[in-house]
Amino acid sequence: MTTTAPPTSRSRRLLLALHDHPRRALVAVFLFVVVAGALGGPVAGALDSDGGFAPADSDSARAAERIEAATGLESSPGLVVLVDGTDRARGDAVADRLAGVPGVAGAVAAGRARDASSSLVLGTIEASAASEDVAADAIDAFDGEDDVSVGGGAVAGMQIGDQVGEDLSRAELLAFPVLLLLSLLIFGGRAALLPLVVGITTVLGTFLALSGINQVYGLSVFALNLVIGLGLGLAIDYTLFLLTRYREELAEQGPTREAVLTTMATAGRTVAFSAATVAVALVTLTVFPLGFLKSMGIAGAVVAVVAAVASLVITPAILGLWGAKLARRRTASGSEGRWYRLSHAVMRRPGAVAAVTAVVMLALAAPALRAEWSPIDATAVPEDLSARVVSDALAAQYDGTGSTPVTVAVTGDEAGASTLADGAATLPGVVEATPAQRLDATTWQVDLTVSGDAAGDDARRVVGEVRDLADATGTDALVAGPAAEFVDQQDAIGSSLPLAVALLVLLTLLVLWLMTGSVVLPVKAVVMNALTVGVSLGALTWVYQDGRFTGLLGYTPNGGVEPTDFLVAAALVFALSTDYGVFLLGRIKEARDAGLGERESVATGLGRTGSVVTAAAILLAVAIGAFSTSEISFIQQIGIATAVGVLVDAFVVRSLLVPALMGLLGKWNWWSPMWLRRLHDRIGFSEGGAHPAAYGETEPARTP
Known part of the structure; x- marks a missing residue:
C-alpha cells in the first residue's frame, strides 16, 4: 500500500463527516442544486448576446457612442427589411409599419x-432602446407575411442568442444519452x-456563480456553451480519477475510512x-479587452473550480454510502496491463519514439501557420434565419446597400469635416463618400461606401487610411463600422x-512546480502542450478555413478562422492537456516517492x-464535441478544435511522448x-512520506 501524508486535521474532519454521514451530505447537495437551479437557471436570458468581439473603449466603439450622443440614434440602421415583389407601394407600406414599431426612430425605403x-x-x-427587444417586436410585426424578411444587426444578434439556447438544448439531448451509456460502460453499475x-x-453551481458575476460584469451568452461542455467533461474526469483510485484502495484496505482518506489525500x-x-x-x-474572451475566461475558470469542489465533496459521501458496492468484480494490476507494457516498449527506444512523434505532430500543426483571420459576419447565422436571408440578398442583389462599411464621426467645424470627407473620397477602394452631415453643433458624420465586403481587405485598408488622414490634417475623427471593429479587435x-x-506559461509552471518540485517537468509539459x-489549431484551419466537411458540419466557410x-x-x-498531464505525473511521482526506479515509476504511473x-x-471529447452540433459556426470551431486536442493529447502525447521523454531524461526529470x-519542501505540498528519501537517492548533482 502506498504511503501517503495524512490530511490536515480540518480536512480530515470534513472528509470523515462526509463519509460517515453520507445521506445528510447528499441531502445538502440536493438542496444546493435546487437553489442553484432556481437562482442560476435563468442566467441564459440575462446574458449579452451581442457584441463583445471588439474592445469597449476602442476607436470604433467611441465613434458609435459619439454619433449616438449627438443624435439619440444608433450609428447605423439596426433593422434591414427585405420586401419581395415589384410593387413599390408595398415597400412604402412596410416602411410605415416598421416606423411604428416601439423603439424605431424612423424607417426609409432604400432602393x-x-x-x-x-x-x-x-x-x-x-x-x-433595447435593440433585441426592438428586433423581436419588428419580427412580430410582420409575422406570417411571407414576402417580408426582417434582418439587420439587431435581428442577427437576437437570433444568434436564441440559437445558442436552442443549440444548448440540442447538445444536451445528444450528449447526455451518449455520456450516460459510456459512463455505464466505463464506471460500471451504480458508480455511473x-x-x-x-x-x-x-x-448549476456555475450558473449560480455566473448570475452573481453578471450583476457586476456583463457576460456573453456564448459562455454557457463552455459551461455545459467543460462542466460535464471535468465532472467526469475528476470523478473517474477519484473512483479508480478508491477501487485500488478498496482492494488493499477494504471499505474503510482509511481507504477514503488515502483516496482523497492522493487522487483528491x-x-x-x-x-x-x-x-x-x-x-x-x-x-x-474583449467581452467575449473575458466571458469565456471567467466562465472557464469558475467551472473548473466548481467541478473540483463538487467532486471533492460529493465523492466521499458516495463512497461512504456505497463503499464495497463500488468495487469492480474484476481487477487487474496496472503493472500487468497493456499500458505498462507499452510504456516499457517506448522507453526501450525513447529517442526514436520522441523524434517521430514530435515530427508527426509538427506536421499536423503546420496548417495553423497559414491561418487567416476573418470577422464574425452573416455566415455565422444559420441559413434559414431571416437575418441570414436578408444578408445573402444584400450581397447578391444590392451591392452591400444597407450596411455602410466605414462611418466617420468628426468633432469640430464644418470646414474640417468637409476637408476630411473630400480627402476620404479620393482613397483607393472608396466607391462613394457622402458630404459631411451635421448631427449637432460640433459633430459631423461622413459615410463611405467601400468596394468588397463590409469588413473585407478594402474596407480595413480604408479604415487605416482614414485614421492616418485624420492624424495628418489634425481632425478629431473616429471611425466606426464592421471593418473598423475588426481592425480594433x-x-x-x-x-x-x-x-x-x-x-499562461508562468502560472502553469508555478502550479506544476508546486505539485512536482521539479523545474524540468513543468517546462517539458508546456512544450508538449504547445504541440x-x-x-x-491546425485541424481548425484545415477544416474551417479550407472549407472541408461543410455538409456534415452545416457551416458556410468564409476563407478564414475567427x-x-x-x-x-x-x-x-492547453488547459486540458495540463489537466491530463497532472493525472499522469501525480501517479508517476507517487510511485517514485515509494522507491521505484525511474523507468519503473513511469511505467507504473502510465499503467x-x-x-x-x-x-x-x-x-x-463527447461533452465538448457536442459544440459541433451548434448552428453557430464559431461555436462549432471551439468544439472541434478542443475535441481533437483532447484526443491527441490522451492517445499520442500521454501514451508516447511523455514516456519517451521521461525515459530519455531519467532522474533529470x-x-x-x-x-x-x-x-x-518548506511550502509542504509533498504527497508521500517517502519523498525526502527519494530525493536523496535519485537527485543528480546540480552540474551534469
Missing part, C-alpha cells in the same frame, strides 16, 4: 434589387451515477492541482497576446492511469536548484 425583384427598407433604432450527480451540481490532491491548472490557463483570457489581440502567453495546441475562437480553443486545449486518461478523454527544492 431596389438589381433585377427589381425586391426592395429594401432600413430602420434606425433609438439609442436608448457519480459523474451525473457531480456534473449536474457543477453546471491531484484533482485540486488539475482544477488549478485549468483555471489559471483559462483565466488568462481575461487579459484580452486585431490591434487589441496583438497588444495583449504577449502578456497572456507569458501569464497539442498546434495540432488542434481569431477569438483560435484563442479560446488554444487556452482550452495505472493510461486507461483512465483515455476513457476520460473520450467522455470529455526531477531536477531542481537546491534553493527551490528547499522552498518546495
Whole structure:
C-alpha cells in the first residue's frame, strides 16, 4: 500500500463527516442544486448576446457612442427589411409599419434589387432602446407575411442568442444519452451515477456563480456553451480519477475510512492541482479587452473550480454510502496491463519514439501557420434565419446597400469635416463618400461606401487610411463600422497576446512546480502542450478555413478562422492537456516517492492511469464535441478544435511522448536548484512520506 501524508486535521474532519454521514451530505447537495437551479437557471436570458468581439473603449466603439450622443440614434440602421415583389407601394407600406414599431426612430425605403425583384427598407433604432427587444417586436410585426424578411444587426444578434439556447438544448439531448451509456460502460453499475450527480451540481453551481458575476460584469451568452461542455467533461474526469483510485484502495484496505482518506489525500490532491491548472490557463483570457474572451475566461475558470469542489465533496459521501458496492468484480494490476507494457516498449527506444512523434505532430500543426483571420459576419447565422436571408440578398442583389462599411464621426467645424470627407473620397477602394452631415453643433458624420465586403481587405485598408488622414490634417475623427471593429479587435489581440502567453506559461509552471518540485517537468509539459495546441489549431484551419466537411458540419466557410475562437480553443486545449498531464505525473511521482526506479515509476504511473486518461478523454471529447452540433459556426470551431486536442493529447502525447521523454531524461526529470527544492519542501505540498528519501537517492548533482 502506498504511503501517503495524512490530511490536515480540518480536512480530515470534513472528509470523515462526509463519509460517515453520507445521506445528510447528499441531502445538502440536493438542496444546493435546487437553489442553484432556481437562482442560476435563468442566467441564459440575462446574458449579452451581442457584441463583445471588439474592445469597449476602442476607436470604433467611441465613434458609435459619439454619433449616438449627438443624435439619440444608433450609428447605423439596426433593422434591414427585405420586401419581395415589384410593387413599390408595398415597400412604402412596410416602411410605415416598421416606423411604428416601439423603439424605431424612423424607417426609409432604400432602393431596389438589381433585377427589381425586391426592395429594401432600413430602420434606425433609438439609442436608448433595447435593440433585441426592438428586433423581436419588428419580427412580430410582420409575422406570417411571407414576402417580408426582417434582418439587420439587431435581428442577427437576437437570433444568434436564441440559437445558442436552442443549440444548448440540442447538445444536451445528444450528449447526455451518449455520456450516460459510456459512463455505464466505463464506471460500471451504480458508480455511473457519480459523474451525473457531480456534473449536474457543477453546471448549476456555475450558473449560480455566473448570475452573481453578471450583476457586476456583463457576460456573453456564448459562455454557457463552455459551461455545459467543460462542466460535464471535468465532472467526469475528476470523478473517474477519484473512483479508480478508491477501487485500488478498496482492494488493499477494504471499505474503510482509511481507504477514503488515502483516496482523497492522493487522487483528491491531484484533482485540486488539475482544477488549478485549468483555471489559471483559462483565466488568462481575461487579459484580452474583449467581452467575449473575458466571458469565456471567467466562465472557464469558475467551472473548473466548481467541478473540483463538487467532486471533492460529493465523492466521499458516495463512497461512504456505497463503499464495497463500488468495487469492480474484476481487477487487474496496472503493472500487468497493456499500458505498462507499452510504456516499457517506448522507453526501450525513447529517442526514436520522441523524434517521430514530435515530427508527426509538427506536421499536423503546420496548417495553423497559414491561418487567416476573418470577422464574425452573416455566415455565422444559420441559413434559414431571416437575418441570414436578408444578408445573402444584400450581397447578391444590392451591392452591400444597407450596411455602410466605414462611418466617420468628426468633432469640430464644418470646414474640417468637409476637408476630411473630400480627402476620404479620393482613397483607393472608396466607391462613394457622402458630404459631411451635421448631427449637432460640433459633430459631423461622413459615410463611405467601400468596394468588397463590409469588413473585407478594402474596407480595413480604408479604415487605416482614414485614421492616418485624420492624424495628418489634425481632425478629431473616429471611425466606426464592421471593418473598423475588426481592425480594433486585431490591434487589441496583438497588444495583449504577449502578456497572456507569458501569464499562461508562468502560472502553469508555478502550479506544476508546486505539485512536482521539479523545474524540468513543468517546462517539458508546456512544450508538449504547445504541440497539442498546434495540432488542434491546425485541424481548425484545415477544416474551417479550407472549407472541408461543410455538409456534415452545416457551416458556410468564409476563407478564414475567427481569431477569438483560435484563442479560446488554444487556452482550452492547453488547459486540458495540463489537466491530463497532472493525472499522469501525480501517479508517476507517487510511485517514485515509494522507491521505484525511474523507468519503473513511469511505467507504473502510465499503467495505472493510461486507461483512465483515455476513457476520460473520450467522455470529455463527447461533452465538448457536442459544440459541433451548434448552428453557430464559431461555436462549432471551439468544439472541434478542443475535441481533437483532447484526443491527441490522451492517445499520442500521454501514451508516447511523455514516456519517451521521461525515459530519455531519467532522474533529470526531477531536477531542481537546491534553493527551490528547499522552498518546495518548506511550502509542504509533498504527497508521500517517502519523498525526502527519494530525493536523496535519485537527485543528480546540480552540474551534469
